[in-house]
Amino acid sequence: MSTQSPSGSRAALLRQAMVTVEPRLKLVEAFITRELQAGPEAIQQTGSYVFSAGGKRLRPALLLLVSRLVGYQGDKDIRYAALIEMVHTATLVHDDIIDHAN
Numbered sequence: 001m002s003t004q005s006p007s008g009s010r011a012a013l014l015r016q017a018m019v020t021v022e023p024r025l026k027l028v029e030a031f032i033t034r035e036l037q038a039g040p041e042a043i044q045q046t047g048s049y050v051f052s053a054g055g056k057r058l059r060p061a062l063l064l065l066v067s068r069l070v071g072y073q074g075d076k077d078i079r080y081a082a083l084i085e086m087v088h089t090a091t092l093v094h095d096d097i098i099d100h101a102n
Contacts, residue, residue: 021064024078028060031082050089059084 018025036047060081067077095101 017065018061021061021068024064024081025057025061027078028057028064028081028085031078032086035082035086046093050093057085059088 032047032051036044036051039047063081063084064077
C-alpha cells in the first residue's frame, strides 16, 4: 500500500514534467528577455522588473508539454509559450493597476 498522498504523487508528477521541459523553458525565458530588450525603454524597465520576479511558468510549461505530447518538432512552441506567459503577466499587471495595488 502506498504511503504517498494523492497530492504528493501529483506534486511529484508535476516536478517530473517540469524537468522534462526545463531546457525549453529556458529558451522561453531567453525569448521573453530578447523581446523586452527590443521595446521602448519604459517597456524594458517595467518588463525586466515584472519578469525578474520569476514564477512557476506553468502556462508555458503546459504548452511545451502538450506540443511534445503531440510530437511537435519545430521551434514555434517557444514563441507561443512566451506569448502565453507575456499575456498572463500583462493581465496580472493590469489587474494590479485596476486594484491600485502597491
